[in-house]
Amino acid sequence: MTRRGRSVVALVLVVSVAAACDDGQDEVTRITVMVSGDPEEIEAYRAVITAFNRSQTGIDADLLPFADRDDLIVRLSTSIAGGEPPDLFLMNYRYYGQFAARDALEPVDTYLEGSEASSAGDFFGTAMTPFQWQGRQVCLPQNVSSLVVYYNADRFAEAGLPLPAEGWTWDDMVRSARALTRDDDGDGTTDVYGLGVDPEIIRLAPLIWSNGGSLVDDEAAPTRFDFDAPAVTAMQRFIDLRSLHEVTPTDEEAESEDLETRFLNDRLGMLMESRRVVPTLRTISSFGWDVAPFPGMRERVSVLHSDAYCITAGSDAKDASWRFIEFALGPDGQRITAEAGRTVPSLRSVADSDAFLEPAALPSHSEVFLDQIPRLRSVPIVSTWPEIEDVANGIIEEAYYGGGGALEVAVELTLQTRELFRRAER
Amino acid sequence: MRMEVAPRGALGRIARRVPAVAILVLFLAPLAFVLLGSLRPTGTPPPTTLDLVPDGASLSNYGDLFERPTFRRQTLNSLVVAAVTVPVGTLVASWAGFSIARLPRRASMVLLVLTIVAAAIPVTALFVGRLVLFRIAGVTDTPIPLIAPALIGVSPLLALLFAWGYASIPRETYDLAREFGLGPLATWWRVAMPLRIGVAAVAAAIAFLLTWGDVLHPLLFVYDERWFTLPLGMTSLAALPPTDQSLMLAAAVVATAPVILTAFIVQRFVAEGTR
Numbered sequence: 119m120t121r122r123g124r125s126v127v128a129l130v131l132v133v134s135v136a137a138a139c140d141d142g143q144d145e146v147t148r149i150t151v152m153v154s155g156d157p158e159e160i161e162a163y164r165a166v167i168t169a170f171n172r173s174q175t176g177i178d179a180d181l182l183p184f185a186d187r188d189d190l191i192v193r194l195s196t197s198i199a200g201g202e203p204p205d206l207f208l209m210n211y212r213y214y215g216q217f218a219a220r221d222a223l224e225p226v227d228t229y230l231e232g233s234e235a236s237s238a239g240d241f242f243g244t245a246m247t248p249f250q251w252q253g254r255q256v257c258l259p260q261n262v263s264s265l266v267v268y269y270n271a272d273r274f275a276e277a278g279l280p281l282p283a284e285g286w287t288w289d290d291m292v293r294s295a296r297a298l299t300r301d302d303d304g305d306g307t308t309d310v311y312g313l314g315v316d317p318e319i320i321r322l323a324p325l326i327w328s329n330g331g332s333l334v335d336d337e338a339a340p341t342r343f344d345f346d347a348p349a350v351t352a353m354q355r356f357i358d359l360r361s362l363h364e365v366t367p368t369d370e371e372a373e374s375e376d377l378e379t380r381f382l383n384d385r386l387g388m389l390m391e392s393r394r395v396v397p398t399l400r401t402i403s404s405f406g407w408d409v410a411p412f413p414g415m416r417e418r419v420s421v422l423h424s425d426a427y428c429i430t431a432g433s434d435a436k437d438a439s440w441r442f443i444e445f446a447l448g449p450d451g452q453r454i455t456a457e458a459g460r461t462v463p464s465l466r467s468v469a470d471s472d473a474f475l476e477p478a479a480l481p482s483h484s485e486v487f488l489d490q491i492p493r494l495r496s497v498p499i500v501s502t503w504p505e506i507e508d509v510a511n512g513i514i515e516e517a518y519y520g521g522g523g524a525l526e527v528a529v530e531l532t533l534q535t536r537e538l539f540r541r542a543e544r
Numbered sequence: 545m546r547m548e549v550a551p552r553g554a555l556g557r558i559a560r561r562v563p564a565v566a567i568l569v570l571f572l573a574p575l576a577f578v579l580l581g582s583l584r585p586t587g588t589p590p591p592t593t594l595d596l597v598p599d600g601a602s603l604s605n606y607g608d609l610f611e612r613p614t615f616r617r618q619t620l621n622s623l624v625v626a627a628v629t630v631p632v633g634t635l636v637a638s639w640a641g642f643s644i645a646r647l648p649r650r651a652s653m654v655l656l657v658l659t660i661v662a663a664a665i666p667v668t669a670l671f672v673g674r675l676v677l678f679r680i681a682g683v684t685d686t687p688i689p690l691i692a693p694a695l696i697g698v699s700p701l702l703a704l705l706f707a708w709g710y711a712s713i714p715r716e717t718y719d720l721a722r723e724f725g726l727g728p729l730a731t732w733w734r735v736a737m738p739l740r741i742g743v744a745a746v747a748a749a750i751a752f753l754l755t756w757g758d759v760l761h762p763l764l765f766v767y768d769e770r771w772f773t774l775p776l777g778m779t780s781l782a783a784l785p786p787t788d789q790s791l792m793l794a795a796a797v798v799a800t801a802p803v804i805l806t807a808f809i810v811q812r813f814v815a816e817g818t819r
Contacts, residue, residue, distance in 0.1 A: 150767060156783040182769060185780035189763055196764050200675030202684050204767075379590055379786040398785040401587065 145176065147438040151427075152182045152207040154190040158397050162458035163208075169454060170445045177438045187213070191504075198222045198432065205433040206442060208260060210425050211248035211496060212320075212503050217428070218251040219501035219543035224429040227255040229440040236444055245424045245464045248496040252544075257426035258443055260452075261461035262469070263393040264420045264490045265324055267291065267413065268481070271406040273298055273310070273387045282388075282410030284489065288325065288355060291388070291413040295365035298387030312365040314377030315390040317356075317518035319510040320497065324421040326352040327495055328414025340498040342539050343510075345528040352415060354524035361521035369519035392423040393487060397459045400480060409481040411490055422494040424464070462487045500542035506535045575800065582606070582794035590786050598790075605794035615795065617770065618777035622756060625687070625773060629694040629755045634748045637697030641706020642732045646718070656707065663700035671764055678765055689765035690773065693758075698751040705750075709743035710736050742813035749810040753803060774799055 153163045160183045167179045182204060184190040191213065197203045198217070209217075217223055230238055238246060238255070245259035267282060274281055277297045282290070295312025302309040315321055323333055331349030334340035345353065360366050367380065378395055380386040384405055389395070390412075399407060412420035427446060429439045445451050452468040455461045459479070463469040475484050497503065510531055517527045582605055584591075584598035591598070609615050644655045678689050697703050713736060721731045737744065759775040766772060778799060781792040 156785070157780055158785075160780065180768065182767065183780070184763070185783040189779065193764055196671050196675055199672045200679060202675060202679045202767075375590070376786065382786060383590075398787070401785065401787050 146178050147176060147435045148178045148180065149205040149433075149435045149438050149442060150180050150182050151442065152184070152190060152194065152204040154184040154187045154208070156185065158458060159394075159460055160185075162455045162460075165454045165458075166446050166451045169450060170442055173445060173450070174441070177435075177441060179442050198430065201432065203430040203432040205435050205439045206427055206429055208425050208427055209257070211259075211422070211499060212507065214249070214257055214426070214428060215251070215499055215501040215503055215542075215544070217430075218256050222431050223251070223256045224431045224433065224436055225251075225254040225256050226258050226429060226440065226443065229443075230255060230258070233440075233444060235448055240466060241447075241464045242466060242469070242491055244422060244491050244494050245426075248422065248424060248499055249426045251499070257428035258447055259424050259426040259464040260447060260455065261393075261423075261425055262464045262487075262491055262494075263423040263462045264487060264494050265321065265390060265392055265412045265423070266420070266486055266490070267410045268381065268389045268391060268395065268399060268407055269410060270298075270381070270384065270387050271408055273384075273405070281408070282413070284411055284486075285418075286410065286413050288328070288413050288415045292359070292363060292365065295359070295387060296363055299365045308364075308367075310385050310387065311367050311371075311380070312387040313359065313390065314372075314380060314386045314388070315359065315366060316377065317360075317511070317515045319507055319514060320421060320423075321390060322353060322356050322514060323497055324412055324419055324495070325356055325415065327419045327421075328352070328412075328417050329355075330416055334498050337498070339544055340500060340539060340542075342536055343528075343532045345532070350524045350528050353527060355415070357518055357522065357524060357527070360518050369515075393462050394423075394460050396481065400459060407480060409483055409486050411486050417493075419493050419495060420490045422496045424496075498544075500539070500544045502538045502542040506538045506542075509534050509538065578793050578796050578800070582790055582797050584790040584793075586788045586791055588787060590789055605791050606798070608791060609794050609798065614772075615777060615781075618772050618774045619798065621687070621690075621771055622774040625690045626752055626755045628691045629698065630748055630751045632691070633694035633696075633698035633751045633755070634702070634744060636695060637699075637702035637747055637751070638706050638737065638744060639732070640697050640703035641708075642710050642728075642736060644703065644707035645710035645713075645736075646728065646731075656704075659700045659703050659707075663704065667760070671760070675765060684765065684767050686768075687766070687771045690758075690761050690771065693755070693761070698754055702747045702751060705747050706740075706743060709740040713739055745810050745813040749806050752806050756799075756802060 151163070151167060153160065155163070160181075163183065164181055167181050170179055171177075184193065187210070190207070190209075194203070194207055194217070198220070203222070214223070230236060236258075241259060242262045245262040246255065249255060249257040249259055269282055271281060274294070277294075279294050279297055282294070291313070298310060298312035299308060300310045301307060326333055326345070326349045329348040329352040331352050332344055332346050333349065335342050335344035360368070366372075367375075367377070367386075375383070375385075377386065377389055378391070378398060381389040382398070382402060411418070427443045429436055429443070433439055446455075447465060449465065449468055452463040452465045453471075453473040456463045456468055456471075456474040457476075459476075463474055468474060469488055500506070513527060513530050513534065516522065517524075580596060580598065580601075583601035583603065584595075584605075585600045585602065586605065586608070640655075640659070644652055644659065646652075647655065674689075674692075675684070678684050678692070681688075683689060693699075717735060717739070718731065721735045726734065757775055758773070759779070762771070762773045762776045766776075774795075778792065778795050781795050784792055
């Protein structure tokens with residue numbers, strides 16, 4: 119064989135070996151998991167993925183993290199339209215409808231029925247239902263958080279107020295907020311506000327429900343906002359927080375120092391938020407704090423905050439994606455995310471364990487989140503809900519800071535979102 | 545006589561500088577606040593009042609930033625992407641501009657109109673099409689989408705900038721080059737480019753600014769987190785809790801420094817061009 123011939127044979131051998139190696143690598147299925155959240159939350163998801171990759175050998179999961187939910191939605195929309203979607207993504211129940219309406223999601227009910235590791239009964243039904251689209255379970259919930267009130271226990275003690283507890287009402291909260299609102303140096307500027315709440319539909323909705331009011335004309339198939347008399351009354355009570363009682367920061371004050379920061383700075387008596395702020399609040403060392411249920415008007419109710427894993431219809435690794443979901447939502451995966459502090463596990467067994475209740479860590483009363491679960495309600499699940507929320511939040515914010523009347527707000531909300539409801543798929 | 549003129553001249557100079565200084569202060573003030581804020585220790589709530597020199601001010605946030613492997617990698621990725629995209633993009637834009645300037649009038653007009661139309665198309669309208677192209681080319685799992693804008697000269701505006709620059713060279717100069725037997729490529733390299741080096745410097749600076757600050761390409765086209773660049777990394781630092789905001793401000797200083805350096809280098813060419 120000539121020297122050139124030997125070189126060719128050698129080259130063929132090298133290529134064959136390389137190809138054989140490639141074949142070996144092809145046995146590993148790669149999946150991409152798209153999530154959004156702050157760095158601490160992302161680290162929790164990364165830990166879940168690392169644990170999943172270590173738990174088996176056939177699937178290699180990659181995390182594709184985004185800091186902002188809007189970024190994730192833009193990316194997801196583009197990648198679905200471009201035919202290159204991720205295999206999985208994590209999304210709130212208020213936002214997945216736009217993708218379900220485009221048949222971009224692979225229902226998980228058949229996987230769940232055939233699963234030996236999970237069953238529907240393992241999860242809180244309250245979180246399962248909002249992820250059902252046209253009768254099918256399209257995504258599987260990862261958490262079951264809700265709106266609660268965090269309070270500065272030292273401020274309450276200083277003012278001689280009873281601590282918020284199960285059964286307290288909206289009136290109790292307003293009374294406490296008034297007592298906590300203070301101008302310490304007498305310069306005419308409020309130094310400590312009693313309460314911080316974002317003027318948004320997701321905050322207003324549970325108050326309306328707690329007064330027996332309705333948000334939309336038909337909960338199952340909404341075609342428009344439909345605020346009855348109890349709803350308008352509740353709306354006015356919400357707006358009164360700023361315009362009548364002046365117990366929450368003004369627009370300018372909220373813009374210059376967000377509510378979370380104001381609470382950290384010991385300049386806010388109470389903060390209405392979901393579980394997501396807990397890791398940040400755990401950095402507080404200068405005062406004691408805890409959590410109380412959402413205070414209703416007549417009924418005890420709150421609003422669901424829940425995210426779920428969804429498999430995309432365009433994924434070419436659906437079985438592998440389901441195996442990831444089984445792990446992430448199983449005891450091991452849920453324990454990892456629960457220990458990060460910012461989620462309320464959707465898996466009953468982990469929610470009831472020390473991994474979530476963490477007796478040694480604040481808040482002392484994490485069971486508040488679990489007690490609220492049976493009385494949680496969700497906002498309408500329609501494809502245009504993100505746009506409806508945008509419009510509604512603008513109107514509510516203007517009335518909240520500008521002192522508008524609830525009736526005008528109700529009319530404006532109904533009129534300005536009519537077209538969005540008309541276009542909605544459900 | 546001198547006694548009368550000198551104060552008027554001094555006053556005039558001061559009067560001329562006042563607006564410049566005012567504008568400078570206006571633009572430098574936010575940068576100064578970012579710089580001072582980056583010195584605040586993490587783990588403390590943000591100040592509620594104007595706090596020029598934070599308590600416990602130190603450079604430790606910069607050390608913390610560069611101890612983060614993610615931040616180091618994202619900074620390196622941005623540098624690599626800029627190092628490839630800026631020279632290649634400037635070269636492509638320069639060739640495109642030279643073609644527009646030197647083709648026969650009718651062809652030149654067609655190219656000019658097409659370039660203006662391309663510049664006017666909202667970039668968001670092209671994302672899905674670009675993703676499809678990247679998918680067909682099989683490069684979605686690679687960093688190639690990040691440097692792909694170089695193949696179209698980064699932005700149509702750069703081609704227009706070069707076209708304007710080359711078209712302003714007297715026709716006689718090009719005629720002379722032809723008489724010396726220079727072809728189009730040699731004319732571009734040996735005549736047009738040296739005469740319009742200032743335009744090339746400005747175009748390269750713009751290419752750098754567009755590439756360095758580009759958040760959309762990594763956001764939309766990168767499927768591997770290892771190829772995330774600094775602007776995308778900064779969005780995650782912006783999501784840090786309020787107690788760690790100074791870390792984000794330190795990252796902002798790191799991300800802004802090359803931009804200021806670029807502006808400083810290129811301002812000489814701009815000043816020469818406006819004389």
